[in-house]
Amino acid sequence: RKEVEQDPGPFNVPEGATVAFNCTYSNSASQSFFWYRQDCRKEPKLLMSVYSSGNEDGRFTAQLNRASQYISLLIRDSKLSDSATYLCVVNANYGGATNKLIFGTGTLLAVQP
């Protein structure tokens, strides 16, 4: 089983649609969870951290279910500029105080006019 699994997509949605991405992780000891966004031929950038109680940032809502080891991202009122690959990211302990980030392979979103 992959450490972080995502549906690769692509998700083709019209402008204004609501779209949801899911992600599962295998390491029950993981403590930090993130969604990163990567535009085509660009570097990944943090979209939002994911907190246990769920959190919202404008049109974006992230949820975490520790029991099911499942993370979700909901995007409301999709914009053309939301077109990108969304990476689910989970931390894993490497040893001592050192942690590393494990990236999913990403879900490609294409918002159509």
Added chain:
Amino acid sequence: DTAVSQTPKYLVTQMGNDKSIKCEQNLGHDTMYWYKQDSKKFLKIMFSYNNKELIINETVPNRFSPKSPDKAHLNLHINSLELGDSAVYFCASSPYRDSYNEQFFGPGTRLTVL
């Protein structure tokens, strides 16, 4: 004001050559990383340094050797390049080694081995 910069942006070279990629961050962070993103877009950590100390060394061929002269710089030297080394290499930095904070990525170095 570039936070994390890498040079070169593109690198095209022949098999068997040796090449280096340089990375610099001006964020005052303690920890820096090298990632490899292959053709399937899978982003995987290779190395991490914290204040010039190697703290993460994943299973990577020993042809790859990182060096951190100070905490603002992390370079990657690759010996005897192979076709399979073709990928995008990203440098990143974060305030601390614990991965609870955002990692800031450089623009990437697209390496093509012919």
